Amino acid sequence: MGVIIYGTSHCPWCHKTREFLKESKIKFKDINVEDNEKAKKDMIKKSGQLGVPVIDINGKIIVGFDESAIRKALKLK
Amino acid sequence: MKNQFDFIIIGAGGAGLAAAMYGARLGLKTLCLGFSHGSELPLGGVITTTNVVENYPGFIRLTGTEIADKIREHAQSYELVTLKEEKAIEVKQNGKEFHVKTENSNYIGKTILFATGTKWRKLDVPGSKEFENKGVAYCALCDSPLYKNKIVGVVGGSDAAAKDAMVIAEHAKKVYMIYRGEKIRPEPINYERIMANKKIEIINNTNVVEIKGKQFMEKVILDKPYKGSKELELQGLFIAIGHIIISDLAKAIGVKTNEKGEIIIDHKTAETNLPGVFAAGDVADKPFKQLITGVAEGCTAAFSAYEYISKNKLK
Numbered sequence: 001m002g003v004i005i006y007g008t009s010h011c012p013w014c015h016k017t018r019e020f021l022k023e024s025k026i027k028f029k030d031i032n033v034e035d036n037e038k039a040k041k042d043m044i045k046k047s048g049q050l051g052v053p054v055i056d057i058n059g060k061i062i063v064g065f066d067e068s069a070i071r072k073a074l075k076l077k
Numbered sequence: 078m079k080n081q082f083d084f085i086i087i088g089a090g091g092a093g094l095a096a097a098m099y100g101a102r103l104g105l106k107t108l109c110l111g112f113s114h115g116s117e118l119p120l121g122g123v124i125t126t127t128n129v130v131e132n133y134p135g136f137i138r139l140t141g142t143e144i145a146d147k148i149r150e151h152a153q154s155y156e157l158v159t160l161k162e163e164k165a166i167e168v169k170q171n172g173k174e175f176h177v178k179t180e181n182s183n184y185i186g187k188t189i190l191f192a193t194g195t196k197w198r199k200l201d202v203p204g205s206k207e208f209e210n211k212g213v214a215y216c217a218l219c220d221s222p223l224y225k226n227k228i229v230g231v232v233g234g235s236d237a238a239a240k241d242a243m244v245i246a247e248h249a250k251k252v253y254m255i256y257r258g259e260k261i262r263p264e265p266i267n268y269e270r271i272m273a274n275k276k277i278e279i280i281n282n283t284n285v286v287e288i289k290g291k292q293f294m295e296k297v298i299l300d301k302p303y304k305g306s307k308e309l310e311l312q313g314l315f316i317a318i319g320h321i322i323i324s325d326l327a328k329a330i331g332v333k334t335n336e337k338g339e340i341i342i343d344h345k346t347a348e349t350n351l352p353g354v355f356a357a358g359d360v361a362d363k364p365f366k367q368l369i370t371g372v373a374e375g376c377t378a379a380f381s382a383y384e385y386i387s388k389n390k391l392k
Contacts, residue, residue, distance in 0.1 A: 011219035012118070012125035012142050034222035034248075050223050050293070050313075051210035063210065065119075 003028035003074075004056040006043040013065040014053040020067065024076055078185075082108040083392060084382045085177055085186030087165045087326065090122020091145070091368045092358025093192035094152040094160075096375035101155030103383040108184055109152065110177070112164040120162065121145025122194055123320075123359065124368050128218050128244045133369055141218070144368070168326045173353065173391065175330075187391045188382040190347075190355045191327045191340060192375060195320030200232060204288030205316075212294030217241035217315050224313045226250045230297060232285055233317035239263035239271050241317045246276040253309065254279045255299070288314060324360055335362050347378035353385050 003021065005028055007014030021028050033040040033052065046061050047054045055062040057073040071077070084100040086093045089111025100107040111120045119125055127141035136144060152158050163179035168189065170176075175189040197215045199205065205213055214220040217231075221244050229249040231242045234256030240263070246252045254261060254277060261279055263271065271277055280303050287298040296310045303309060322338035333341045333350045340349055340356035344363070347355045357374035359366050386392050 008219060008222045010128060010140055010142065011216070012121070012145075013216075013219065015125075015142055016119045034225075040223060048292070049210040050212065050220065051214065052219055052223070 006031050006054040007052045017053045017065045081185045082106050083187050086190045088192035089120045092371035092375035094148045095372040096379045097152040097158045099376040099379035101157035107158050109160045170330050188353045190378045192358045193323040194359045198319045200316045208294040217244045221245040224249045227312040229313035230311045231315045234261035236263040238317035239267045252277045346381040
């Protein structure tokens with residue numbers, strides 16, 4: 001459990017998501033799916049789709065940087 | 078007053094952020110509003126979705142995010158600049174004041190700049206919505222690494238489509254550029270790169286009319302046969318068919334737009350038909366839209382806003 005970001009190197013929304021979590025002082029595991037087939041398969045299995053970023057917050061899957069959904073899942077104000 | 082500004086900028090892409098920087102240099106208390114909630118673009122605007130920027134003087138080669146961050150940091154280095162990630166939902170004019178309502182607050186400005194940019198035009202054919210993020214994608218920079226060793230298509234023939242095709246070709250086994258016109262039309266330097274790239278094949282005079290698959294897309298249907306078949310097997314399809322101008326807020330206060338929805342500006346001043354109202358960047362009516370041209374218009378708009386405030390003794 002915990003927070004996991006599945007992303008790619010140059011995706012602006014992945015960058016934005018990482019920045020948001022850092023600013024919110026949330027620890028997260030940052031997984032780059034570019035050259036990691038297993039991680040890519042995990043991401044597809046969890047989200048059922050191919051877009052990044054995918055954010056796994058204690059099993060709650062959020063596709064894209066949806067700030068309100070991320071805040072809700074993390075119980076942030 | 079906390080929520081009163083000399084210069085309110087709606088949009089925090091290159092044009093808006095450059096205008097904020099220049100407004101502050103001219104002594105204007107400036108608010109720059111950027112919208113950042115997933116469906117639109119992050120601060121920095123459309124350039125953040127560009128892999129490599131090679132046409133901005135002073136920087137031979139940077140990623141779109143790198144240059145966007147530099148422009149944002151530059152704007153934020155001025156105390157007179159307030160940058161907020163809020164979506165403007167309504168603009169009203171009250172005499173010589175402009176009232177801007179966001180999801181979180183209300184602001185009053187003496188002048189206003191629309192730097193609202195554009196959003197991706199979506200492909201509207203059977204299957205395009207069903208397979209979005211399941212093969213159909215709009216951000217090549219974000220999602221192309223997921224198509225390693227796959228066969229992928231790009232719909233479009235512009236410079237942006239060509240750049241997308243080249244980014245995708247770094248990962249995919251094969252890339253088809255599917256274009257409705259006679260000949261793709263990227264900048265000459267990118268045309269040469271496309272022609273030299275052995276992974277990229279161009280299909281001209283052709284439209285994608287349907288996308289088919291199961292959980293993920295598996296093929297597209299073309300409106301005319303290519304190499305004897307209207308079916309083309311693809312695991313991914315990136316859409317680069319242009320952008321839709323975001324000018325609704327400006328239109329609502331009477332700002333004139335052209336048939337494309339672009340805000341009509343005086344190209345010497347960036348002024349619209351309404352006094353105190355300016356436009357810059359991709360939302361404005363101009364044939365050549367680049368970061369460098371948007372930034373220049375943003376600075377011009379800031380200077381014009383400063384002159385408007387001075388002439389009308391609003392400060």
